[in-house]
Amino acid sequence: MKTDNELIDFGFHDVTLYMKREDLIHPFVSGNKYRKLKYNLLQAKAENHHKILTFGGAFSNHIAAVAAAGKAHGFETIGIIRGEELSQAQNPTLQFARSCGMQLEFISREAYRFKNELSFIEALKQQFGTFYLIPEGGTNALAVKGCAEILTPEDAQFDYICCAVGTGGTISGLINSAKPQQKILGFPALKGDFLTEEICKFAHNDNFELITSYHFGGYGKINEDLIRFINAFRKETNIALDPVYTGKMVYGIADLIRQGYFPRGSKILAIHTGGLQGIAGMNSLLKNKNIPLIDIHD
Numbered sequence: 001m002k003t004d005n006e007l008i009d010f011g012f013h014d015v016t017l018y019m020k021r022e023d024l025i026h027p028f029v030s031g032n033k034y035r036k037l038k039y040n041l042l043q044a045k046a047e048n049h050h051k052i053l054t055f056g057g058a059f060s061n062h063i064a065a066v067a068a069a070g071k072a073h074g075f076e077t078i079g080i081i082r083g084e085e086l087s088q089a090q091n092p093t094l095q096f097a098r099s100c101g102m103q104l105e106f107i108s109r110e111a112y113r114f115k116n117e118l119s120f121i122e123a124l125k126q127q128f129g130t131f132y133l134i135p136e137g138g139t140n141a142l143a144v145k146g147c148a149e150i151l152t153p154e155d156a157q158f159d160y161i162c163c164a165v166g167t168g169g170t171i172s173g174l175i176n177s178a179k180p181q182q183k184i185l186g187f188p189a190l191k192g193d194f195l196t197e198e199i200c201k202f203a204h205n206d207n208f209e210l211i212t213s214y215h216f217g218g219y220g221k222i223n224e225d226l227i228r229f230i231n232a233f234r235k236e237t238n239i240a241l242d243p244v245y246t247g248k249m250v251y252g253i254a255d256l257i258r259q260g261y262f263p264r265g266s267k268i269l270a271i272h273t274g275g276l277q278g279i280a281g282m283n284s285l286l287k288n289k290n291i292p293l294i295d296i297h298d
């Protein structure tokens with residue numbers, strides 16, 4: 001699967017910015033989700049599993065993607081969702097997951113913290129029977145292998161590769177397939193300094209840097225400035241960005257260009273990792289706060 005790189009004219013002429021349209025890979029399993037699930041689904045099939053179990057939050061792109069991929073490939077899917085209060089929620093992501101046949105199990109935020117503990121997984125096996133486990137955010141060694149396929153030989157021309165960072169799997173794959181002279185810039189969508197350690201578990205090189213000043217207060221936090229940016233970017237380029245990941249990354253890239261971070265003549269490739277399914281849920285939250293909405297339709 002090869003996706004196109006699209007030239008973005010930001011009006012800054014001393015660097016060139018392209019966007020790799022991974023968001024266009026598939027209508028429901030878009031961006032890095034497709035890459036992360038590819039080898040995991042093959043492995044689940046090879047191990048003769050019929051059921052996939054995974055974890056996620058209320059608006060999780062990963063939950064939506066696993067539900068859709070499970071339906072398409074004949075797996076039963078179970079989503080363990082953070083937050084008992086969500087069981088009654090009419091949230092577009094969870095509704096979509098249910099419509100794909102995913103069984104949702106809502107657990108408290110306290111219990112959710114044990115999601116990687118062996119005893120917790122064993123208890124889930126008692127409850128649901130045997131399953132193929134995909135961790136939260138979909139990140140494991142097979143996901144990183146899939147994400148390494150995002151870059152193609154033609155992408156060797158770029159000096160910088162930029163991506164949004166959540167659990168660190170996508171950037172790890174990019175680091176592993178980038179050329180040694182290329183620099184990978186990760187834009188964490190959340191606060192915290194644990195990500196470098198996570199990335200080092202999977203990445204074989206150290207030609208990366210995390211740009212930590214564009215998380216807008218933390219995971220899922222946004223402000224009017226970011227919304228205005230996402231809406232203006234869409235008007236200008238016809239490319240939709242999501243507010244949790246890619247919007248923050250492109251905002252950060254634009255700001256860094258303005259500040260002169262990139263040497264004159266730099267060629268930058270930004271990876272559009274999808275996530276657009278989450279806009280509807282975010283807009284329903286914004287509506288309650290009386291904040292401008294993210295444009296969905298042109």
Ligand SMILES: Cc1ncc(COP(=O)(O)O)c(C=O)c1O
Nearest residue numbers: 166167168169170245273274275
């Ligand atoms: C749209 C989107 N972009 C980027 C990321 C970050 O990917 P990773 O968790 O591999 O760091 C995610 C989360 O998985 C995502 O949903």
